[in-house]
Amino acid sequence: MTLNTSAIADNKEGPKTIGAFFYFRFLKFYYYLIIIGKVALF
Secondary structure, three states: OHHHHHHHHOHHHHHHHHHHHHHHHHHHHHHHHHHHHHHHHO
8 A cells, every 4th residue: 555655656756666666576576485495395
């Protein structure tokens, strides 16, 4: 919710917010990959 409203409010600096959004999304995906890898290995 707050992510969408802040992205709309900071529309004049759109690329930065979009980049941060995809960056955090990639970090979360990478974190889940590490967890799944550890569960699969051990």
